[in-house]
Amino acid sequence: MTDSQDLREEARHQDQDELMQHLKEVQQVLSRHKLVESLVHRQDMPRHELVEGLVHKQHLVELQKKLDELHPADIAYILEALPLDERLLVWDLVKADRDGEILLEVSDAVRESLIETMAPAELVAAAEQLDADELADLAPDLPSEVIDDVFRSLDSEEREQLRAAMSYPEGSVGALMDFDLVSVREDVTLEVVLRYLRRFEELPDQTDQLFVVDRDEQLRGVLPLDVLLVNDPEIEVAALMQTDALSLQPEDDADHAAQAFERYDLVSAPVVDGQGRLVGRVTVNAVLDHIRDEAEADQLAQAGLKEEEDIFASVWDSVKNRWQWLAINLVTAFIASRVIGAFEGSIEKLVALAALMPIVAGIGGNSGNQTITMIVRAIALGQVGTDSERRLYRKEAAVAVVNGLIWGGLLGLIAWWLYDDFRLGAVMTAAMTLNLLVAAAVGVAIPMTLQRLGRDPAMGSSVMITAVTDSGGFFIFLGLATLFLL
Amino acid sequence: MTDSQDLREEARHQDQDELMQHLKEVQQVLSRHKLVESLVHRQDMPRHELVEGLVHKQHLVELQKKLDELHPADIAYILEALPLDERLLVWDLVKADRDGEILLEVSDAVRESLIETMAPAELVAAAEQLDADELADLAPDLPSEVIDDVFRSLDSEEREQLRAAMSYPEGSVGALMDFDLVSVREDVTLEVVLRYLRRFEELPDQTDQLFVVDRDEQLRGVLPLDVLLVNDPEIEVAALMQTDALSLQPEDDADHAAQAFERYDLVSAPVVDGQGRLVGRVTVNAVLDHIRDEAEADQLAQAGLKEEEDIFASVWDSVKNRWQWLAINLVTAFIASRVIGAFEGSIEKLVALAALMPIVAGIGGNSGNQTITMIVRAIALGQVGTDSERRLYRKEAAVAVVNGLIWGGLLGLIAWWLYDDFRLGAVMTAAMTLNLLVAAAVGVAIPMTLQRLGRDPAMGSSVMITAVTDSGGFFIFLGLATLFLL
Numbered sequence: 001m002t003d004s005q006d007l008r009e010e011a012r013h014q015d016q017d018e019l020m021q022h023l024k025e026v027q028q029v030l031s032r033h034k035l036v037e038s039l040v041h042r043q044d045m046p047r048h049e050l051v052e053g054l055v056h057k058q059h060l061v062e063l064q065k066k067l068d069e070l071h072p073a074d075i076a077y078i079l080e081a082l083p084l085d086e087r088l089l090v091w092d093l094v095k096a097d098r099d100g101e102i103l104l105e106v107s108d109a110v111r112e113s114l115i116e117t118m119a120p121a122e123l124v125a126a127a128e129q130l131d132a133d134e135l136a137d138l139a140p141d142l143p144s145e146v147i148d149d150v151f152r153s154l155d156s157e158e159r160e161q162l163r164a165a166m167s168y169p170e171g172s173v174g175a176l177m178d179f180d181l182v183s184v185r186e187d188v189t190l191e192v193v194l195r196y197l198r199r200f201e202e203l204p205d206q207t208d209q210l211f212v213v214d215r216d217e218q219l220r221g222v223l224p225l226d227v228l229l230v231n232d233p234e235i236e237v238a239a240l241m242q243t244d245a246l247s248l249q250p251e252d253d254a255d256h257a258a259q260a261f262e263r264y265d266l267v268s269a270p271v272v273d274g275q276g277r278l279v280g281r282v283t284v285n286a287v288l289d290h291i292r293d294e295a296e297a298d299q300l301a302q303a304g305l306k307e308e309e310d311i312f313a314s315v316w317d318s319v320k321n322r323w324q325w326l327a328i329n330l331v332t333a334f335i336a337s338r339v340i341g342a343f344e345g346s347i348e349k350l351v352a353l354a355a356l357m358p359i360v361a362g363i364g365g366n367s368g369n370q371t372i373t374m375i376v377r378a379i380a381l382g383q384v385g386t387d388s389e390r391r392l393y394r395k396e397a398a399v400a401v402v403n404g405l406i407w408g409g410l411l412g413l414i415a416w417w418l419y420d421d422f423r424l425g426a427v428m429t430a431a432m433t434l435n436l437l438v439a440a441a442v443g444v445a446i447p448m449t450l451q452r453l454g455r456d457p458a459m460g461s462s463v464m465i466t467a468v469t470d471s472g473g474f475f476i477f478l479g480l481a482t483l484f485l486l
Numbered sequence: 487m488t489d490s491q492d493l494r495e496e497a498r499h500q501d502q503d504e505l506m507q508h509l510k511e512v513q514q515v516l517s518r519h520k521l522v523e524s525l526v527h528r529q530d531m532p533r534h535e536l537v538e539g540l541v542h543k544q545h546l547v548e549l550q551k552k553l554d555e556l557h558p559a560d561i562a563y564i565l566e567a568l569p570l571d572e573r574l575l576v577w578d579l580v581k582a583d584r585d586g587e588i589l590l591e592v593s594d595a596v597r598e599s600l601i602e603t604m605a606p607a608e609l610v611a612a613a614e615q616l617d618a619d620e621l622a623d624l625a626p627d628l629p630s631e632v633i634d635d636v637f638r639s640l641d642s643e644e645r646e647q648l649r650a651a652m653s654y655p656e657g658s659v660g661a662l663m664d665f666d667l668v669s670v671r672e673d674v675t676l677e678v679v680l681r682y683l684r685r686f687e688e689l690p691d692q693t694d695q696l697f698v699v700d701r702d703e704q705l706r707g708v709l710p711l712d713v714l715l716v717n718d719p720e721i722e723v724a725a726l727m728q729t730d731a732l733s734l735q736p737e738d739d740a741d742h743a744a745q746a747f748e749r750y751d752l753v754s755a756p757v758v759d760g761q762g763r764l765v766g767r768v769t770v771n772a773v774l775d776h777i778r779d780e781a782e783a784d785q786l787a788q789a790g791l792k793e794e795e796d797i798f799a800s801v802w803d804s805v806k807n808r809w810q811w812l813a814i815n816l817v818t819a820f821i822a823s824r825v826i827g828a829f830e831g832s833i834e835k836l837v838a839l840a841a842l843m844p845i846v847a848g849i850g851g852n853s854g855n856q857t858i859t860m861i862v863r864a865i866a867l868g869q870v871g872t873d874s875e876r877r878l879y880r881k882e883a884a885v886a887v888v889n890g891l892i893w894g895g896l897l898g899l900i901a902w903w904l905y906d907d908f909r910l911g912a913v914m915t916a917a918m919t920l921n922l923l924v925a926a927a928v929g930v931a932i933p934m935t936l937q938r939l940g941r942d943p944a945m946g947s948s949v950m951i952t953a954v955t956d957s958g959g960f961f962i963f964l965g966l967a968t969l970f971l972l
Contacts, residue, residue: 013732013750016742020868073749081869083877105749194715203712205751208694225711226689229680246499256502262778263559263591264499265691265771267753284770285751288777292748295781296863305856311864311874315884319892322856322885326849330893333848334900340841341904347833347840354833354840355826358847358956362819363812370791370808377782378797382506383567388797391569398801399808406805407816414820418827470844 014074022070023078026063030086033059064093072098076105079114083312088117099126104134109310109317111141124149132158133178133280136165164250164279173257174250176290177271177280180204183211184237186220191233193223206283208267212241217277219247219270247272248282254290255380261287298458325463332467336361339471343478346486352419353481356428359411361473364435367403368465371396371443376458379451389448396440404433423485431477438472439465500560508556509564512549516572519545550579558584562591565600569798574603585612590620595796595803597627610635618644619664619766622651650736650765659743660736662776663757663766666690669697670723672706677719679709692769694753698727703763705733705756733758734768740776741866747773784944811949818953822847825957829964832972838905839967842914845897847959850921853889854951857882857929862944865937875934882926890919909971917963924958925951 014022067075067090075094079087079102091114094102099118103111103126115123123146127135132154139147154162161179168174182203184193193210197203209224221241231240246260247270260266261284271280300308306321313321340347340357347353375392378384384392408429416425446464447457500508553561553576561580565573565588577600580588585604589597589612601609609628613621613636625633640648647665654660668689670679679696683689695710707727717726733756734743746752747770757766786794795807826833826843833839861878864870870878894915902911932950933943 012730013746015732015734015746016739016868023868071750077749077868080867081874083874197715198717200712200716202716206694206753207712208692208753225715226686226693229683229711229714230686230688231684244498246501248501253502260499260501262771262774263563264557265769267692267694267770283751284753284774285748288748288770288774291774291777291781295777295784298781298785299859299863305859308863309860311860311869311878312881315881315888318881318885319888322853322889323892325856326852326889326893329849329852330845330897333845334897336848337841337845340844341838344837344841348837351830351834351840352827354837354843355823355830357840358826358844358960359816359819359823361844362822362956363815366812366815367808370811373785373791374795374797377785377794381566382502382509382563383797388567388569392797395801395804399804402801402805403808403812407812411816411820470848474844 012069013071019074019077022066022074023081025066026078026090027082027086029059029063029066030082030089033089060093063090067094072101073105076102076110079106080110080310084113087113087312091117096122096125097129100129100134100138103138104130107308107310108141109308109313111138113310115141120146120149124153128153131178131180132161133165135162136175139166168250171254172250173248173252173254173271173282176254176257176282176286177250178204178283178286179280181211181268181270181278181281182207183213183278184223186212186214186238186241187236189234189236190228190231190240193228193237194233206267206285209245211270211278211281212237213278219272219276219278221245222270245269249273250279255294257282258287258291258294301459328460328463332463332470335467336470336474339474340478343474343482346478346482349486350424350481352415352421352424353478356415356424357474357477360428360431360435360477361470363407363432364439364469364473365466367400367436368439368443368469369462371440372447372458372461372465375444375447376461379447379457384448384451389444392444393441396444397437400436400440401433404429404436408432408436421485424481427477427480427484431473431480434476434480435469435473438476439469442468498555499557505560505563508552508560509567511552512564512576513568513572515545515549515552516568516575519549519575546579549576553580558587559591562588562596565592566596566796570599573599573798577603582608582611583615586615586620586624589624590616593794593796594627595794595799597624599796601627606632606635610639614639617664617666618647619651621648622661625652654736657740658736659734659738659740659757659768662740662743662768662772663736664690664769664772665766667697667754667756667764667767668693669699669764670709672698672700672724672727673722675720675722676714676717676726679714679723680719692753692771695731697756697764697767698723699764705758705762705764707731708756731755735759736765741780743768744773744777744780787945814946814949818949818956821953822956822960825960826964829960829968832964832968835972836910836967838901838907838910839964842901842910843960843963846914846917846921846963847956849893849918850925850955850959851952853886853922854925854929854955855948857926858933858947858951861930861933862947865933865943870934870937875930878930879927882930883923886922886926887919890915890922894918894922907971910967913963913966913970917959917966920962920966921955921959924962925955928954 070078075098079090082090087110099122103114106114118126120143123142127138127142127146127150130138135150151159151162165174165177168177182197182200184196207225209222210228212220212223214220221243222245223237223241227240246264246266248257250271250273257269261269266284268281268283270278271282273279296308300306306324309318309321375384411432412425412429415428416422443465446461450459450461451457556564561584565576568576573596585608589600592600604612606629609632613624613628613632616624621636637645637648651660651663654663668683668686670682693711695708696714698706698709700706707729708731709723709727713726732746732750732752736757736759743755747755752770754767754769756764757768759765782794791807791811793807795804799807861870894917897918898911898915901914902908929951932947936943936945936947
């Protein structure tokens with residue numbers, strides 16, 4: 001029976017407005033503090049040093065008192081909202097025994113900025129406050145000598161857990177798993193279980209069920225706390241435990257686990273190894289973090305950012321975070337530019353083409369992105385089988401033709417009116433419709449192909465579709481114009 | 487003391503692979519069923535009617551048996567993955583007493599397609615199975631006469647709850663709230679609470695704490711189940727209840743509540759009215775659904791889709807879902823086109839401009855989207871105050887200058903080499919740098935302004951930034967070229 005548990009001091013929960021208020025107060029103290037410093041420095045007189053020291057201290061004591069009252073997650077929030085110099089000042093004031101928890105809560109970028117300033121001994125102390133699964137989350141950001149030191153300080157069970165937790169790849173259930181669980185035997189009565197629980201100081205966070213295992217740690221079922229509470233204490237666990245609840249394996253896809261939590265409104269789920277032995281559990285708060293991270297990663301990738309960015313990062317860090325996709329975009333834009341270059345002769349003869357061509361390309365890109373978003377969502381929900389693929393191509397093609405005729409037709413009329421050239425309008429309509437068809441076909445094909453190759457169907461698909469509809473749109477429009485107008 | 491609770495039959499939890507397998511089996515039965523139908527119809531002989539009837543029945547019985555074993559969420563999943571005709575066939579086979587729960591689980595688009603086929607009496611029966619908060623979620627999709635009928639069938643407490651639940655706007659805590667909670671008094675011992683709980687058949691889903699209220703329903707604190715379980719039954723509730731836990735108000739922003747659930751790893755939180763009376767609770771599964779919906783809405787809005795789309799929706803429904811943003815995009819593309827039109831004389835003289843201008847516009851758009859994504863995220867996390875705004879402008883401008891010099895410089899060299907014109911290269915570099923500065927300024931200004939106007943800072947910002955960087959890029963590049971090259 002595992003009885004690992006954290007004994008964390010409870011701090012008051014803040015609602016968003018209160019939290020903002022705390023942030024503002026911290027900022028005020030910091031700016032008063034800075035003002036005093038700058039005043040004293042400007043006058044640069046030795047007799048002020050004493051005063052500075054006193055005021056300085058007073059501000060910092062005030063700040064420290066405030067920080068001590070806050071939940072680690074709230075301190076993390078405040079650290080993220082502060083520029084680097086103020087952030088490090090606040091970080092120094094945080095009690096050392098809370099460092100570990102706070103490092104867990106901040107974003108990767110901010111965590112890096114904090115870890116950089118800490119001595120190895122401080123890092124070891126911070127890491128030692130954490131559970132194995134938390135340590136595994138932090139480990140990639142820690143220097144290897146710190147990890148080694150921490151590792152040596154663990155007992156053999158914890159070492160085994162840490163080794164296991166670090167071995168699971170990101171995106172697997174193993175990476176979400178923790179080891180804080182309470183397990184019981186099936187041949188005891190509820191009364192015995194209740195007495196057993198009273199020996200705990202508290203139960204692990206988000207304990208909504210106990211796990212029923214046999215002597216070989218094989219998972220036999222789960223006993224929800226509410227079942228334990230509403231039933232007669234004389235009944236045996238075996239008679240009440242649920243055997244049909246979801247159990248996960250460490251290798252399972254974390255996304256699938258998250259979907260199961262949503263489908264079945266779970267708070268926790270047991271994780272068993274290949275031999276059916278209970279090795280850990282996944283809780284809904286790990287799932288919530290996972291969902292938030294995934295949604296964020298998608299948004300960042302779509303905009304061409306490598307990772308979340310500390311808004312107070314240095315200019316150079318920001319440039320590094322953003323250059324890759326700008327470079328890719330530059331290459332695709334260059335290719336599109338060369339497509340236009342090939343038709344320079346046509347543009348010279350009919351300069352209206354230069355003004356109209358970005359419309360054809362732009363609408364194609366927008367429409368292709370709509371298709372991709374819809375398909376990516378359907379793939380994520382597992383709704384796209386091989387049967388439906390052909391159907392999807394047909395439908396998207398039909399939507400493209402309708403849109404091409406409506407919007408392309410409208411633009412054709414406008415082009416006709418602007419340049420007083422009926423044939424130019426007709427070419428415009430035809431080019432729009434064709435480019436929308438290209439966008440539809442490629443919009444279905446890209447995520448489906450990525451999916452088949454085992455890649456994330458959303459990854460980079462927006463850049464790819466825009467590349468195709470830009471170059472394709474220019475080629476179709478200028479090509480048709482060259483064929484029919486010149 | 488409220489003791490409302492659902493007595494739902496528990497179905498086996500499926501992992502993702504099992505669920506896919508079920509879907510495949512359903513699809514196989516459906517296609518066998520269709521094959522028989524089409525064979526019989528083709529031969530069109532009356533003596534086959536009997537056989538058809540038998541085979542038909544056999545398939546449907548098989549299907550029904552399979553469906554009965556599945557969890558409502560899993561049936562919803564299967565319904566979403568089926569084309570309309572098959573979806574309705576399966577829907578007919580689902581036991582009527584599960585209709586309500588399944589309607590809650592399917593997406594809005596699919597729900598519409600199901601409700602359309604149901605008679606008012608069926609809808610009333612389905613709605614009557616639901617709790618007030620669930621009913622409030624379903625209500626907007628139901629015909630008003632159905633709502634009226636259901637309303638008449640409720641007792642006065644439920645009516646009050648339904649009226650309250652329907653009165654809260656989407657995006658408020660009230661809209662996430664449910665009324666399934668267990669409350670206790672502070673002046674009783676844990677023993678009394680334990681005896682009281684044994685009178686329940688089961689506790690409401692996701693009950694991790696009991697709510698402590700006084701005679702006027704004023705919330706006094708919360709009693710987590712683990713506190714109840716680990717402590718001596720002789721102790722009074724008042725001595726153990728937590729008074730510093732988060733409590734929400736129905737008018738609070740649902741996003742803020744969701745962030746609090748993430749920060750503090752909550753499973754449930756009490757909701758109190760302005761007078762401090764307990765009116766309901768929010769559970770983590772409502773929060774999970776909210777976060778998923780929000781992330782999805784963001785992605786859809788970014789791609790220019792009005793709402794999630796049933797992938798088997800008709801072509802016409804799809805066109806309607808997508809037209810608005812295409813139209814906006816058309817207008818912005820048209821404006822950009824007219825900017826180019828104003829410089830047709832310049833392009834006629836130097837046709838290379840036509841080939842190079844999309845690069846300037848495209849890179850600007852990409853870079854602006856990166857800035858916006860970062861700012862929107864920072865705003866969502868509440869990290870952007872007025873102090874940091876100036877700092878952000880400065881930093882983004884610096885990033886723009888660095889990128890402009892690096893990438894603009896590179897492109898300038900390429901343009902120089904391609905067209906053997908040094909001054910063209912210099913104009914290219916200058917235009918890129920200026921357009922990146924525009925992108926940076928507007929990329930910070932758009933979400934900040936939307937935020938100040940009380941709008942969603944992400945809404946439509948991608949379309950706006952692209953409009954600015956397209957028209958701006960064309961104007962800057964062609965304008966500089968006209969001034970310096972011609």
